[in-house]
Amino acid sequence: MQTLMDVASLKGRLDSGRRTVLLDVRWVLGDPHGREHYLAGHLPGAVFVDLATELAGPPDPGRGRHPLPPLDQFEGSVRSWGVRSGDVVVAYDDSGNMAAARLWWMLRNAGLSDVYLLDGGLAAWRAAGLDVESGERRAEPGDVVLTAGAMPSIDAGRAASWGQQGLLLDARAGERYRGEFEPVDPRAGHIPGAVSAPTGDNLGADGRFLPAAQLREHFTGLGVRPDVPTAVYCGSGVTAAHEIAALAIAGFPAALYPGSFSEWSNNSANEVATGAAPYADSAGSNDLF
Known part of the structure; x- marks a missing residue:
């Protein structure tokens, strides 16, 4: 199943009048001004998606900083963006699809198959010399019906032992994995058994995904194999979806741990490891700092 749509293909769809729902997921950790960025300039016809309120429920120590919202609530949001049954949906952002991938995963998980990431996002669109528009774009409500569970996922209990039966990838920056720096969660380090990834x-200098063959070589080097169950987590389940998209491009399926490290580190019963190795320098369950 194709994950990406390039700028030329999207432009061709729009020029031919084929129905395409464009969704702008402008969000970066530490930058609360996504809507303002959208209003200043976005792809023509794109509707803004608020990650914090529409792609997540309220923060909950027991479920993480960005817990998945209830299905009926998410369905209401998707309909408000104008999505109808059978639509082609293209999501993008201005940060290498780090945020848009969250929407891609959620829509795929909800049973929609024609959902794509615009490779390179807004930057690629602008680099092609194409126009953007400013202001708010509102859609006629759609009628899509969502289901749940089309994409594999795991919970904290399965994450605890996943490294013993498969491969658990930590999609955060290396310094957070090693426990050298933790800006938002109560403990620094990683889930024991996880591999830093x-x-x-996953991206080139231009913000586009690396070619499939290069991604496949990269992930194979981390231990990903067709016969090894792979799961991914990050800080709060957002950028882990980007890793799952990259794995899909490379031809590997992977499960998401939605609560991710923000859920894991809030439970004092869960051990946290520090250092560069999966099980190195294990910190006790009460080592909170």
């Missing part, structure tokens, strides 16, 4: 390694 920073999401930024």
